[in-house]
Amino acid sequence: MNDLLTAQLTIPFSCQKHAKIVYETLRVDQEPRKNLIKREISLNPSSVTVAWWAKESRILRVSVQSIIDHIHSILTTIHQFE
């Protein structure tokens, strides 16, 4: 497992509350193909860090893209309904 592809994203938010909502919303879902990709999400008061380890670049790309889409969706929801 030492030839894994990795990626890491740290996204800052305007306040701790928003970061917490993003973290809590994202942490629930598991990666659909657990044997091919691993994902960890952590909350560091006002930012969220997502880290990936994957065997294939395609699977890594799909997961990163979908997390970014979800974060966008969460933020739009927050802005329209807070």
Place this chain on the structure above:
Amino acid sequence: MVTIIGFEGSANKIGVGIIRDGQVLANPRHTYVTPPGQGFMPSETAKHHKEHILSLTKQALEEAKITWQEIDAIAYTKGPGMGAPLLTVAIVARTLAQLWQKPIIGVNHCIGHIEMGRLITSAENPTVLYVSGGNTQVISYENKRYRIFGETIDIAVGNCLDRFARVLKLSNDPSPGFNIEQMAKNGSKYLELPYCVKGMDVSFSGLLSFIEQRGPKLVEQKKYTPEDLCYSLQETVFAMLVEITERAMSHCNSREVLIVGGVGCNLRLQEMMRKMCEERNAILFATDDRFCIDNGAMIAQAGYEMFKVGMVTPWEKTTITQRFRTDQVEINWRK
């Protein structure tokens, strides 16, 4: 007074509904319509839902004339359905649950259909025929579960209709099934198609292959019109559905039939089922397209029943699942 907002997005419809003690306060929805000859793919459908869910939520709150503070819980479709669209909706539901600090309830889509049908028609203990683009089941309530008496062993009846509509390049607006129904009214020459009932179960894939392969040739040779084919297809598949529903009724000594799901608003299916019911001295209950076709209110209604018996979903379990059988849910709100 209990008020629930429900989010549905398991297939190509995104809907947000608000229910307060059996009253539908609002139920707007938007359908992702693809060009003729094309079905809907998961990622495009998810994108469509994402674009419309927030404006539909606002619209639902406005139509219901309530503020979010008056909502008691948020219900969303946990499954079954297409993964990407389900997840898009679940993400928004989770975000709102935190923003508004409300409990969240993951609802089985099929249970949503059944509970909405029961609410609208006041059917007490019906044998349920659930027919849509993704599901075909005959269901009866027994000892805290909606038990599946019969179902399709391959594709759903709605999927069979939709895919034949693609062969004929019928419009997907408002739905392929609706356009087949209209065409069938002008058909008269019956083409014998494979009739496949296996005990309590049905199968549509062989029938679909048959009509997909021969249909276009028969039209080309001017032996049958597209209208005749729509008519033949409807008569055959609906006869199969009526047969297994009747057998389930006879088994349970039931005097009520409830048709739910998108195909359930087909008037020809309702007519055939009504005829069978009359012969058996039973009553048919059906609803129109507002409540038959996927909508948010049905998820809110199932969520309402669950909320009242304390079936709130723990946060870690607010996931989605593409496979989620009707009989997996314990129906604690019924005797």
